[in-house]
Amino acid sequence: MPKSNQRQNKNKSQPNTSELKPIEIDETIVSGKTSKLNGGENLSITVPIEDFLHQIGAFQGIEDDDEAEKVHWEVFEQKLEELLGTTDLEVNQTNLKKYFKYLKQNLAIPCLVTGMEEFEWEEYYTMGDGSQKEYQKLKKTKPSYTDQFNLLKLDDKLDVKDGILATLERTTDNRKFTLSLAELEAVVEDSPNAELLEDYAMWFFSY
Numbered sequence: 001m002p003k004s005n006q007r008q009n010k011n012k013s014q015p016n017t018s019e020l021k022p023i024e025i026d027e028t029i030v031s032g033k034t035s036k037l038n039g040g041e042n043l044s045i046t047v048p049i050e051d052f053l054h055q056i057g058a059f060q061g062i063e064d065d066d067e068a069e070k071v072h073w074e075v076f077e078q079k080l081e082e083l084l085g086t087t088d089l090e091v092n093q094t095n096l097k098k099y100f101k102y103l104k105q106n107l108a109i110p111c112l113v114t115g116m117e118e119f120e121w122e123e124y125y126t127m128g129d130g131s132q133k134e135y136q137k138l139k140k141t142k143p144s145y146t147d148q149f150n151l152l153k154l155d156d157k158l159d160v161k162d163g164i165l166a167t168l169e170r171t172t173d174n175r176k177f178t179l180s181l182a183e184l185e186a187v188v189e190d191s192p193n194a195e196l197l198e199d200y201a202m203w204f205f206s207y
Helices: 003-011 049-084 093-106 120-126 132-138 192-206
Strands: 028-037 041-048 111-115 148-159 163-170 176-180 184-186
Touching (some): 093 148, 093 163, 093 192, 120 132, 148 176, 184 192
């Protein structure tokens, strides 16, 4: 607005404040452009302010989660770099040997473990069309993710495809199995062994 018009507006007589009605604030936020519909009536889309603020908070929460995840991975990668002595975090034979040595020194064995999720042979029965009767029969001779095992030792024969292998003994029948360590998790949560196994699995499946 030109300054001349601003001065003219200032010089206009002001209404008697005692005659003014109190302003009622409608706690809504108007969004979108108004349009003439239904016989020329101006319509607008309104959103309750509580909903709007809730949405703002939700987006903020997503941003906070993303930032926390980013920091988590940065810390994790720093941990891996110190452990492996390199910025090359790829799962290869050299790094597997370093990780194997680290776990041999720090993992408390024997350690009670279970499957992190279904083992490969079980997926046909738990997620496919496999017979449940046959599944229960096979579980008697095959290892299941629902079983608990004593981790007895780590096999020093390392393979990039399967990673570090572990020799296990099932607690219910003392049957022995050899499984990929990355598929296992400690039964006792919030323990040093649980953190060691989780970190190894994250590295093995992520890099």
